Amino acid sequence: MGGNEELWQAVLSEIELQISKPNFVTWLKNSRLIEAQEGAALIALPNHFAKEWVEAKYNKLILGTIRNHDGSVRKIEYVVEGTLIKNNPKSRPVPEGDEKQLSFQEMRVDPLTNLNPRYTLNSFVVGSSNELAYSASTAVVNSVGVKYNPLFIYGGVGLGKTHLIQAIGNEIAGVYGGKVKVKYVTSEKFTNDVVWALRNNRAEDIKSAYRLVDVLIIDDIQFIGGKEKTEEEFFHTFNALHEQNKQIIISSDRPPQAIPTLEERLRSRFGGGIVVDISVPDYETRVAIIKTKLQERGAAIGDELIDVIAKRFQRNIREIEGILNKVIFYQLNYQKPLNLAGIEKIIDETIEHSKPNITPAQIIKAVALFFEISPTNLIGKGRSKEFIEPRQITIYLMREMLNMSYPYIASKIGNRDHTTAIYSYKKIADSVDKDPVLSNKLNMIKETVSKSV
Amino acid sequence: MKLIILKNNLKNGLDVVGRSVGNNINLPILGNVLIKAENNQIKFSTTNLELAITKTIYGKIVEDGTITIPHNIISNIVSNLSSERVNIDTKQQTLQIKTDSYEASLQSMPVNEFPIIPKVKETKEHLKLNAGVFKDGLSKVVVAAGISDLRPEISGVLLIIEPSILKLVATDSFRLAEASINKNQFDNTFAEQGLKVIIPLKTTQELLRVVGDDEDLSIRIEGGQILFQTNDTEIVSRLIDGKFPDYEPIIPKGVDTEVLISREELTNAVKLTGSFTSRVSDVRLKTKDKKALEIYSNDSALGENNYLIPAKISGEGAELAFNWRYLLDGIKILSGKQVNLGLNAGNKASLLKSPDDASCFYILMPIRQ
Incomplete structure (x- = not known):
C-alpha cells in the first residue's frame, strides 16, 4: 500500500511539471493508485469527467511516467471512486439551529461515524477553564495522529467533554472528507461489542470494526476500569492504532491516575500523549454559554436574569440548559418576561427537585464512612490531622449540596464558630479544581449520599 | 461552422x-x-x-x-x-x-x-415513462430533501426501482416524503432484484426545470452515473455514493388520532397562523370534541390567532406543535379535496396522506412542547 502511494506521488510530481496547473488541480489532484500488478496499473479518479479526460488526454503521459519508475507496467485502467472528492473544508452545523424541532431518531447520528452532527467546534464556548482542551483539540484536527496522540480529556459532569470530542470528530470528517475514517463510541458500547464478540466467538469482528479506523474516539473511558476482557481488548486496539499513528481521543470524568480499577499498562499509555482537563467554567464563560444557548434556541432573556443563572449554577452546564428550557417555556406560556423573583423561584424548584431530602446527618454519615472514622469524631473536638480534612469536606458538602447557612453548618459540626465554617468551605472550594484526588473523593462521597436517600 | x-x-x-x-x-x-x-x-x-x-x-x-x-x-x-x-x-x-x-x-x-462529457452506455436495462409522471413524483418529494455537506446521503432523492413499482424518497431527518409510481405507468427492463440510487438534489431540480411534461423520458444507470434522456435533452449526472438511511422503521405503524379535514381550509389555516409564529416557526394543532381542529399560534411580540376547521376526528384527543413550513410542504404535495392527518403524541412522527390517493405520503416530526 505504502509503495503504491509513494510511486503515485513520484509520478504526480513529474506530471505536475508537464501540464498546466489548472489542469493538474482539476483532473489529477484527487487521484490514487490502487494497485500495480501484473503489468496493469489501476488508478482511481474522483469523477467520471476526470476519468474521461485523463483517459483521453493524459494516458500516454501517465503510462510513460509510471514506466520510468516501474518498467513492468504496460497498461493503465481507470476507475471512479466517489470518496476521493474532497468536501469543502468547512463544517456546517445542522441547518436548523433550533433544537426544538425533533428529528427522526434513526437518522440523528451518522451511522458510519456514530457522531452527532450537532456538536461543532464553532458552537463550543471557549473560556479559561477549557482553553487548553480546546487548543489541543484544534491541534489534533490540524495534524491528525501526529501531534497529541492520544488526546485525553477529563472533567466533571456536564462540562462539555462529549461536545468537544464529538466536535473534533465532526471537524475531522468535514475537513478530510471520506479520506479519514472516524469512529465514536462510548466505552459502554465498546464493552458491549467485546462481550458480544466473546460470546459469539467473533473476536475478528471487533478487530475489523475498531482497528481499521483512522480516528477512534472513546467517551467515558472510566467505565471500562475493572472489566478485564474489555480492558485487554482495548489495550490491543489502542496499541494497534497507536503504532500506525492513528489518532485516539479519550474522555473521562477523571485523570488516568485517578481511575482506580484501570490496569497500570493502560494508565501509562493514556498519559503518553497529552492529558488536558476541562474544569468548571468561570462566570464570564458561563454567561457566554448561556447567551450561545439562547441564540441556538432563538430566544432572549434579560441580562440580569442571565446574571442570576450564571451565578446560581456554577458547576454544571447541563443544569444551565435545563433551567433555560424552563425559562423559555415560562416566557412562551405566560407571554411576559420573567422577573427576578420569578427566576429565583424556578431555580429553587429545580434545585429542590434534584436534591430530594438530603439531611445534614446523611452527609456526616457518608463522610465518616468514606474516611472510616466515627461520626462522633468527625464532628467532635479532636484536632488531629485525620479529622481535619473530613470535617472540612463535610462543611463544604453541607454548603454545596444543601445550601445551608454558615452559622447553621457550624452548629451541626460540634457547635463551632461560623467563621470556621466559612474558612473550611473556602479552603475546599479553592483546592477542588486544582486537586483531582480531592475532587474524586468529593464525587464518591456525593454518590454515597445520593444513594442513601 | x-x-x-x-x-x-x-x-x-x-x-x-x-x-x-x-x-x-x-x-x-x-x-x-x-x-x-x-x-x-x-x-x-x-x-x-x-x-x-x-x-x-x-x-x-x-x-x-x-x-x-x-x-x-x-x-x-x-x-x-x-x-x-x-x-x-x-x-x-x-x-x-x-x-x-x-x-x-x-x-x-x-x-x-472543453471537458469530455461522460457517456452512459447503451445498456439493456432502462426505464421508460412519461416525463410528466416522473416529474410529478419528483416534485412531491424534493421539498423534503436535506442540504448538508456532512450528510451527502440525504442531500438527494432516493430512487428505488422494483419490477412492479418505482419509489422516490427524500428526507432531511425532520420530515420524509415518499411518492410511488405504479407499474402500469412505466416500462422497466432492470433486473428482478431491483436497484436503489441516490440522485443529487441539484440534478433533480434541473430535471424538473428542463424537461417538458409530455415528453417520453428514458433513464439509464451505469457505473455511478445516471442518464435522463428525452427527444432533445440529455442530462448526465453523477450519483451520490452512500447509503440512504433505512426509512421503513420511521413510517408510523399506527396513529393515536386520525383527522380528516379539508385540504384547502387546512392550507389557509396553516398559512394564516404561520404569520404569527415565534422564531421556532411553531403552529399548534388541537382537536376539539372530535368535531373540529383548532390551529393556533402566538408570539409574545406580535399577538396570537386561531383558526377553527370542522373535521372528522377519531381516536384520542391531541395537541401538537409543528414547524408551519414543514407542515405546509406536506399538505401541498398531497392531492385531493381532503387530507388525512395521522397524529401521534409523545414526540413521535405524524403521518400525512390523502384519503383517495395512496401514491404519496409525508412524515413529519413535531416541535418539542
Missing part, C-alpha cells in the same frame, strides 16, 4: 443548458457552452463536472463545425436581440453573430479543452 437559428430556439437552448454552467477558477472553460453542428443536429452542452446537460435545437446547418464560447456572453446577446433570425458563423477563433442590424464577434476557446 455556419448556422441559421430562430432567436427563440437559440434562447431556449441556451436557457436549458444555462444552469449546469460551471464556475471554477481553475477551469474557466466550464463557464462555456459547447456548440456542435453535425449529422443535421445542433447541440448545446454545458457541464459543472457533476452534471452535464446537452440540448438539441432546431435550426438550419449550412456547414458543420464545433466551437466553445462563454455562456453568459452569448446568452446576454441573444436575450437582447430584436430580430427573429440569427446567423451564426465561425471565423478562425471567433464566433460571429449576425442579424439584420447587429453584428458581434466573440473570442472562442480551443474546443479540445
